[in-house]
Amino acid sequence: MAGNATDTTLIDRNLSFSIPAKHCRGRAVRLGPVLDDILAAHNYPPQIKALLAEAVCLTALLGALLKEEEAQLTLQAQTESGVISLLACDYKDGDMRGYVQFDAERLAREPMEPNLMALFGKGYLAITFDHPPPRGRSQGIVPLEGASLAEAVQSYFMQSEQIPTLVRVAHKVEGNHTVVGGLLVQHLPDGEEGKERLHVRIDHPEWEHVKIMGGSVRNEELLNPNLSMEDLLWRLFSESDEVRLLGGKPLVKGCRCSENHIRDVIARFPKQDKADMASEDGTISIDCAFCSKTFTISSASLNN
Missing domain, CATH: 3.90.1280.10 (HSP33 redox switch-like)
Known part of the structure; x- marks a missing residue:
């Protein structure tokens, strides 16, 4: 494994990596104190804490895809009939923030672990990339379907970007402390010159191998503070020729109001x-x- 990361715990940092032999790239993240800072702004019940933790983690993973410092990633979920009326998170150069609007009375009638349909009803997930000129803004909108927000993000990449993508997120809420870990792996959108574009086939053997390895990650591995993200990536993908670490960026609560x-x-x-x-x-x-x-x-x- 090659890389320049010095903080092997990588708490409140994102970590970019690639698997050159399998034409894949990815991002890993584990959040602790920064997530507590974001959640502390509101007195959220445990169900909302868990949901926002997942959303913030996904925002960190997606934000790590941005290359320009001035670029911004916004993840927003809106509903027509759900307990939650609005969920919004954004990322800009490592600064993160998020909040949820919800009906407390309706939430109280739901189980402690409500499914996505119970929370959002008929909802939509919008992912917006704001790049500096000349690229500008791009946005994809997909139905909020599946068992989790992570599955909805996977659907976004397949439907809007046509990039085979694996997303895994795990969270743990213990009183006033919340920790979340996530992994995002993608097959690179273009093959070598003269070969077919890799995203044309979602069952490409290179991708199938990486998807199986990445999909084997356990929740406790994503959350374990004693297992560095570097070691986790090596554990998952060590059968590949090389897992190349590409560095990361510190993540902080960064509300831009003043x-x-x-x-x-x-x-x-x-x-x-x-x-x-x-x-x-x-x-x-x-x-x-x-x-x-x-x-x-x-x-x-x-x-x-």
Whole structure:
């Protein structure tokens, strides 16, 4: 195994890797303290903590696919009739955030481990990649189907990107501490010159081998703090000629709200709209759904 990673525990970091002999690439992640920071912004019940933990992990895995520092990945799930009305997470250069809007009364009537249909009803998963110019924005939307959000992300890559993809996520909630681990492996979209494009065949023997090996990962392996992600990758794929580590990026809670940012946003509204936003005392209050902070701005201090 080759690589330049020095932190073998890789807690709150993503780890990129490739398996050159099998034309595959992947990302691994294990989150602990950063996940606790994100979840602490709201008093979520255990079911919502578990769901958001999975969503944040998937966002970290997908965000690690971005190459440009200014690029952003947004994962959003919306429903028409589910307990959850909105789930949103995003990633930008290692900064992560996420939140969930849900009906607490309806959730209380569900079992402790509700399935995806019970939580989302008829829902859709949208994955948005925002790249710096000239690439711009691309988005894929797929139905929220399967047993988990991880399965829905797999469906996204097959339906929107036509890239064979394996995604595995495991989480554990213990009081105020939550840990989550994830693995994403993909068959590279293009074959060598003169050969067929690899994504044309989802049963390509190279991919079938890697999919079986990656699919054998156990939840306790993804979550075990004493098993480094490097060692886990070696354990899973050591039959290949080489597993090449490509480094990783620290992951932190990074809500981008600030008073200056809020002022800039409000300043873009027409004068009458800003007047309508103001309360009787002449202030405008804006809540950040991600971090639960409230920003109070004097309307008189804004440029009208």
